[in-house]
Amino acid sequence: MEGDLLDIAKRVAGMAQRGEQVEAYVSRNVSTEVRAYNGELEHLVSASSDGVGIRVIAGERQGFAYTGYLSDDSIAVTLAQARENAVFATADASVSMAEPDGIAAVEMDLLDSGLDSVSTEAKVDLALELERSARHGHRQIRQVDSADYADVISQEAVANSEGIAAYSEHSYCEVSVSVIAGEGSQSQSGSGFSVARGFDGLDLEKAAGDAVHRAVRLLGAGKPATAGYTVVFDPRVTATLLSVVSTALSGEAVTKGRSFLAGRVGEQVMVAGALVVDDPTDARALSADSYDAEGLASRRIVLVEDGRLLGYVYDSTSGARAGHASTGSAVRSGFASTPVAACRAVVLSAGGSSGTDGNVQVSNSGPGGVASGGVARGDHFGAVTSARNSGTVGGDLGDRKPGQNGTSGYGAGEIISAVGDGVYVQSVTGMHSGVNPVSGDFSVGVEGLMIRGGELAEPIREATVASTLQRMLLSIVGIGSDVEWLPANAAGQTIAISGMMLSGN
Amino acid sequence: MLIDPEVLDRVIDHALRNGGEFAEVFAEDRTSMSAVLDDRKVEELVTGTSRGAGVRVISGETTGYAHTADLSESGLMKAAEVASAASRNGSEQGHIRQVALEEAVASNPSIVHVDxxxxxxxxxxxxxxxxxxxxxxxxxxxxxxxxxxxxxxxxILVASSGGRLVExxxxxxxxxxxxxxxxxxxxxxxxxxxxxxxxxxxxxxxxxxxxxxxxxxxxxxxxSARPAPSGELTVVLASGGGGVLFHEACGHGLEADHIAKDSSVYVGKVGEQVAGSLVTLVDDGTLGGEWGSYGIDDEGNLPGRNVLIENGVLGDYMWDVERGRKAGRNSSGNGRRQSYRHLPMVRMTNTFILPGQDDPDEIVAQTPYGIFVAQLGGGQVNITTGDFVFGMTEAYLIEDGKITAPLRDANLIGNGPEVLMRIDAVANDFGVMPGTCGKDGQSVPVGCGQPTLRIQGVTVGGTAG
The missing domain is CATH 3.30.2290.10 (PmbA/TldD superfamily)
Structure with a gap:
């Protein structure tokens, strides 16, 4: 298999003419998707697709073309189109391809070789079992909207005329389930999932249990009163938030003045103690890869240390624009896309030092004037110790995943307890419509529960929480150790942020 | 034609060899070109091609789907085999003979003058x-x-065991x-x-x-914008800029797949008053030039002008082949898919509220305090609760009937069924906006539209008290 794709990529790169650079990115995905509904197989989709994206730079001008058809003829036409497209681009000394930089790739085993031999029947059975398990998870479950199994084995090869030749392969499996709980005339939905590299790593019980728990606990939800609060984010929400923040750390956004974090290297942009690392060489991350999408070795990048911004992530072109080497941070959304600089496997922790995921609490000793207006008890937060057992309060996430992350528990329970009075956000909507990583404006729809007296209280819906990203990063008052590795470019854990506005009635 | 009709005949036949009531070949050939100017430079010219076909087999409650980029007979036969394998799990067995393919003519409502x-x-x-x-x-x-x-x-080309062949x-x-x-x-x-x-x-x-x-x-x-207020306010949506509200507030909830699964707030509400009497909601894929229009949907059916809500009363849902088949009715021409790599499902086309009688300026003038939203960004809905958000990307305060200070971006949140009942003014103007709708991992182009209208009591998710 490797032979195939890397050979194609190298062959295309070898077609570079004098005075021209050529890069080929070839990918192939083989996937299965199963959905169970009402005790039966609803659909089974077997898919495989491949294609090549070809980039040409000639005379400081870049052109790109792609095809979803890997025949020699199709590749020849695509290369010709990329060349023609380059003619129309503006000359730009910064456009560049990766050149070998001597950094060795970290070898990781990201392909579960057993997945290939799992039968379709076994996959169907798993989805059916997931559906059953969710349906019977609680007496108030009215409906299992969908119960899915999905897997993909992906292969990527990239080669260019400057001597780059890289190949990697990955596998990924997921079960996900969405349920509806009902009580009287009210219905609430909840979803749960489990992800792994191989079939055997999937945890049905967790997926079904999460979905049921999340739907049932929202029953009876009402619209809260408008007020300022400390807000506690569920790990999934935190991952989404970090993912949005990470777009502002892209060298591409920064060099084009499209980031609220542009020009702020060396400044305190997060609360003291916060550490943000982008580490695609951490095999626990589902987005881990030995190489980036331009074929350079992936590397660990410390972006924020003790709350101070250290730098950004770059691909070759945005790096050249900023006078910085590529950080091995090129990503592509497929063979049809050109590479762009982006964070790949972001993890937030409260270690302070950049060594390990340390034990995790943040003292609220950020710079003076950190917004905490209208927040009850938020500023007591730094005093909470991390020595307590997980899950003593609220019976939430910490409860169900003790020890999973190899660190002693400082999870949702402790954070909720320390917040005292606030809002626990289980899920958000409108991240794409209400969060602006240029201006920093932040406003999202939320579902969750009020926190009263250090415990989870009544459920809420049809509300928003709002602030600005700038203020939120400086107002983090708790970072849990309950890190969850999610199918995203950021991991998440329970965090608390003070001084947010909850809008409702 | 992308594929020879005789080949299609044999592939559909092969797809039904394990049984099943319905088989279909969907073929697609797509070429695209884009160019981006950024930072004063023309940076990126991209051309691309993608071509392939998907074979679908429905047997009882089960759908099997497989696709291939190889449009030869052997490539299609292989896809047919994979797709039909799922139907062994289906409830009905036995080969049902297909009707011979007969080419139907579809005319796209949008006319292209300059390729x-x-x-x-x-x-x-x-x-x-x-x-x-x-x-x-x-x-x-x-x-x-x-x-x-x-x-x-x-x-695109669609050929099905019902005998339909259309491009x-x-x-x-x-x-x-x-x-x-x-x-x-x-x-x-x-x-x-x-x-x-x-x-x-x-x-x-x-x-x-x-x-x-x-x-x-x-x-x-x-x-010079100030932070948006927080809490419940009166909101006036400018024509065109706010159509996404109805796409989220009720459009998705009227898709028959959500109805069949009893996951929508609109289940069992046909014939009931679900919106204020000023509200008539239409989904129409036949409008020439609009972003969500087409000649056939991705199951080969003609789009329609489907009145979903008329004077506030729920008339019908939107249907695709599979949901229609189960309910014993025809598709409404709303079966769409992102590409040949995807299964079709019920999707909107151009969804809009019809104009009313009011003067748009008067609506603002008669609003003592509230928000005037000139442009909305994206939105999202929880089908089950009907709660939806949408982002405002250009908005102003209304004070004493006048549009005043600009506001920073924020999401608004509301409940679909409640918001529809709170529409108390609908103007005689109209506008449609293009957008991209995402559902279950698939994106398709859609249009959204409405006249200027006023809603009493939408929660504005700003930071100002």
């Missing part, structure tokens, strides 16, 4: 440069402009401008787009300078 792929690339580049100049001209705070041109041509060519042309303005209080953004299912003649009607000026003005205006 964009025949237009010189230099002319497209010129549009980008003109937009860049226009956005910056006389506006010092503008620090960054990104302009994007895109065109695509999608030829359609779908051409799309779009142009967008996004600007950043820098002021004392930080950066703000503005965006404007034009997108139609027509050819390059789009630019006979649309001046890229106008789009650029709108985007740039939006960003500059927001430099």
């Amino acid at each position: 964009p792929s025949e237009v010189a690339k230099s002319r497209k580049i010129d549009l980008l440069a003109r937009a860049d100049d226009a956005a910056r001209a006389g506006r010092d705070p503008i620090t960054q402009v990104s302009a994007s041109y895109g065109e695509s041509k999608r030829a 359609d060519d779908q051409v799309r042309t779009r142009f967008s401008v996004s600007c950043i303005a820098l002021g004392d209080g930080g950066m703000q953004t503005g965006y404007e787009t034009a997108a139609r299912t027509t050819g390059f003649e789009l630019f006979d009607d649309v001046e890229v300078e106008d789009l650029a000026a709108k985007a740039a003005t939006r960003a500059v205006t927001k430099l």
Whole structure:
């Protein structure tokens, strides 16, 4: 298999003419998707697709073309189109391809070789079992909207005329389930999932249990009163938030003045103690890869240390624009896309030092004037110790995943307890419509529960929480150790942020 | 024709060899071109092609689907085998003989006068440069402009065991401008787009300078914006800019797959008053030129003008083949898919509220305090609760019946069924906006529209008390 794709990529790169650079990115995905509904197989989709994206730079001008058809003829036409497209681009000394930089790739085993031999029947059975398990998870479950199994084995090869030749392969499996709980005339939905590299790593019980728990606990939800609060984010929400923040750390956004974090290297942009690392060489991350999408070795990048911004992530072109080497941070959304600089496997922790995921609490000793207006008890937060057992309060996430992350528990329970009075956000909507990583404006729809007296209280819906990203990063008052590795470019854990506005009635 | 009809016949036959009531071949050939100007440079010209076919077999409650980029008979036969393998799990066995394929004629409501792929690339580049100049001209705070041109041509073919064989060519042309303005209080953004299912003649009607000026003005205006209020307020939506509200507030909830699964708040409400009597909601894929229009849907059915809510009363849902089949009725022409790699499902086309009687200026004048939303960004809905959000990207306070201070971006949140009942004024103007709708991991182009209208009591998710 490797032979195939890397050979194609190298062959295309070898077609570079004098005075021209050529890069080929070839990918192939083989996937299965199963959905169970009402005790039966609803659909089974077997898919495989491949294609090549070809980039040409000639005379400081870049052109790109792609095809979803890997025949020699199709590749020849695509290369010709990329060349023609380059003619129309503006000359730009910064456009560049990766050149070998001597950094060795970290070898990781990201392909579960057993997945290939799992039968379709076994996959169907798993989805059916997931559906059953969710349906019977609680007496108030009215409906299992969908119960899915999905897997993909992906292969990527990239080669260019400057001597780059890289190949990697990955596998990924997921079960996900969405349920509806009902009580009287009210219905609430909840979803749960489990992800792994191989079939055997999937945890049905967790997926079904999460979905049921999340739907049932929202029953009876009402619209809260408008007020300022400390807000506690569920790990999934935190991952989404970090993912949005990470777009502002892209060298591409920064060099084009499209980031609220542009020009702020060396400044305190997060609360003291916060550490943000982008580490695609951490095999626990589902987005881990030995190489980036331009074929350079992936590397660990410390972006924020003790709350101070250290730098950004770059691909070759945005790096050249900023006078910085590529950080091995090129990503592509497929063979049809050109590479762009982006964070790949972001993890937030409260270690302070950049060594390990340390034990995790943040003292609220950020710079003076950190917004905490209208927040009850938020500023007591730094005093909470991390020595307590997980899950003593609220019976939430910490409860169900003790020890999973190899660190002693400082999870949702402790954070909720320390917040005292606030809002626990289980899920958000409108991240794409209400969060602006240029201006920093932040406003999202939320579902969750009020926190009263250090415990989870009544459920809420049809509300928003709002602030600005700038203020939120400086107002983090708790970072849990309950890190969850999610199918995203950021991991998440329970965090608390003070001084947010909850809008409702 | 993408595939020989005789080959299609044999493939459909093969697809039903394990039983099943329905088999279909969907083939697609797509070419696209885009060009982006950013940071004053034409950065990225991209051309691409993608071609393939998917085979679907429905047997009892089970659908099997497989696709291939190999359009030869052997490639299609292989896909048919994989797709039919699932039907062993289906409840019904036995081969049902297909009806012979008969080619049907579909005419696309959108007429293409100038095939964009025949237009010189230099002319497209010129549009980008003109937009860049226009956005910056006389506006010092503008620090960054990104302009994007895109065109695509999608030829599809659908052949099914019901005997239907039909083709359609779908051409799309779009142009967008996004600007950043820098002021004392930080950066703000503005965006404007034009997108139609027509050819390059789009630019006979649309001046890229106008789009650029709108985007740039939006960003500059927001430099002096104040934080949006928080809490329940009266909201006036300007025509066109707010259609996404109805797409989210009720459109998704009226898709028959959500109804069949009892996951929508609109289950069992046909014939009931679900909105104020001023509200008539239509989904119409037959509007020439609109972004969500087509000649056939991705199951080969003709689009329709489907009145979903009439004077506040729920009339019908939207249907695809599978949901229609189970309910014993026809598809409403709403079966769509992102590409040949995807299963079709119920999707909207162009969804809009019909105009009413009120004067748009009067609606504002008769609003003592509230928010005037000139442009909405995206939105999202929880089908089960009906709660939805949508982002406002250009909004102002209304004070004493007058539009006053600009507001920073924020989401609004509401409950679909409640918001529909709280619409108390609908104007006689109208506008439609192009958008992209995401559902279950698939994106398709749609249109959203409405006249200027007023809603009493929507929660504004700002930070100001």
